[in-house]
Amino acid sequence: MPGMKKERRLGVHTSIAGGVHLSIERAKELGCNTVQIFSHNPRQWFVNEIPKDNIRQFRKSRELYDIDPVYIHTSYLVNLAASNNYIFEKSIHLLIQEMDIADSLDADYVILHTGSASQDSEDNARRKAIEALKIISKQKTWNAKLLLENTAGERGDISSHMKDLAGIIDNTNSALISGVCIDTCHAFAAGYNISNEKGIERFVNEIKLYLGIDSVKLIHLNDSKKGCNSHVDRHEHIGEGGIGRHGLKRFINHPAFENIPLILETPKKSEEDDPRNLKIVKGLF
Numbered sequence: 001m002p003g004m005k006k007e008r009r010l011g012v013h014t015s016i017a018g019g020v021h022l023s024i025e026r027a028k029e030l031g032c033n034t035v036q037i038f039s040h041n042p043r044q045w046f047v048n049e050i051p052k053d054n055i056r057q058f059r060k061s062r063e064l065y066d067i068d069p070v071y072i073h074t075s076y077l078v079n080l081a082a083s084n085n086y087i088f089e090k091s092i093h094l095l096i097q098e099m100d101i102a103d104s105l106d107a108d109y110v111i112l113h114t115g116s117a118s119q120d121s122e123d124n125a126r127r128k129a130i131e132a133l134k135i136i137s138k139q140k141t142w143n144a145k146l147l148l149e150n151t152a153g154e155r156g157d158i159s160s161h162m163k164d165l166a167g168i169i170d171n172t173n174s175a176l177i178s179g180v181c182i183d184t185c186h187a188f189a190a191g192y193n194i195s196n197e198k199g200i201e202r203f204v205n206e207i208k209l210y211l212g213i214d215s216v217k218l219i220h221l222n223d224s225k226k227g228c229n230s231h232v233d234r235h236e237h238i239g240e241g242g243i244g245r246h247g248l249k250r251f252i253n254h255p256a257f258e259n260i261p262l263i264l265e266t267p268k269k270s271e272e273d274d275p276r277n278l279k280i281v282k283g284l285f
Contacts, residue, residue: 008285009034009261012274013073016040020050020105021057028065030274036071036111036263039101045077045090047097050104059106069108069261071181071218072144074098080132081115081125081158091115092132099136102144109217111147111181114168116156126158130171137174145178147217152183152233153190160190160231166210180211183220183265184251185236188243191229195247204256213256221248221262221281237266237273238280249284 011032014023020037027035040047062070078095082088095112102110114133117125133146148168153160159168169177184194192206193199207213223241225234239245252262266277 007033009068010278010281011035012264012278013037019054021054021061024058024061024065024067027067030278033066034069034261034263035067036073038075039072039098039105040075042075043077045094050101055104062106070105071109071111071263072098072102072107073111078112079115080129081117081120082128083118083120088128088132092135095136096139099142099144103142107144109147110144111149111218113149113151114159117158118156122158125156126164126168129158130168133168133172133174133176137172137176142176146176147179147181148177149181149220150183150186150190152186153231154233160186162206162210179215179217181218181220182216183222184243184248185222185224186233188224188228189226189230189232193228194251195228195243197250200251200254204254207256216257216260219252219257219260219262220265221252222265223248235265235267238264238277245280245284252284
């Protein structure tokens with residue numbers, strides 16, 4: 001019907017234990033209509049080949065259950081800003097593999113933390129990340145697109161502010177990158193006080209200034225265990241952290257974000273955690 005609001009896309013990061021296709025079944029069981037996964041063990045450089053049957057089942061189930069979009073989060077090991085050339089080269093190779101897997105699964109987006117400066121200056125590290133993204137862009141063209149995620153401002157972070165993300169995207173200048181993923185916990189930890197209306201407006205204005213609202217393709221909806229400007233990346237259950245239930249409600253219903261898919265990466269200490277957090281978020285719409 002005209003004027004009816006589109007159903008919000010809401011999901012969680014689900015496990016691929018037992019086969020990548022089972023992540024879609026888990027998403028369906030939780031009542032999700034979008035999902036995020038790792039395509040392999042995120043703490044290993046080695047990537048096992050996914051059995052063709054699992055790939056077929058993944059694609060079939062995703063279509064059957066209308067799970068859309070599908071997001072793949074890159075390995076924790078990828079660091080395109082690494083000063084160590086061995087890690088730098090391995091990171092490039094692994095990200096290419098991640099993009100290949102995304103296309104084999106018909107995933108829509110691959111989400112990347114660009115990396116950390118560690119021993120290097122932030123400017124040098126940012127230049128390295130841009131160089132890496134240019135190298136990857138020249139390898140081939142993928143159907144899946146890359147999203148850069150904002151980080152919490154921990155020591156060495158090169159992408160905790162919107163200006164930083166914009167600089168990497170603009171200087172890479174490639175169709176490989178189609179936008180950004182905004183993590184609410186990371187934004188809060190990096191100094192954006194999105195727990196109140198004023199802070200949310202400032203954050204939205206900064207996105208508009210440097211990136212454009214259309215660049216936001218996903219929101220990682222997480223509360224923050226630590227305070228604003230703490231520079232500590234610790235996710236908390238919805239409503240139990242520094243941003244709070246009211247802050248997150250205002251954030252996801254802001255006109256700039258009201259149609260953006262939401263993925264929860266809240267703590268999973270029991271089987272009840274995901275259903276409880278999802279139910280709370282549904283009550284915020």
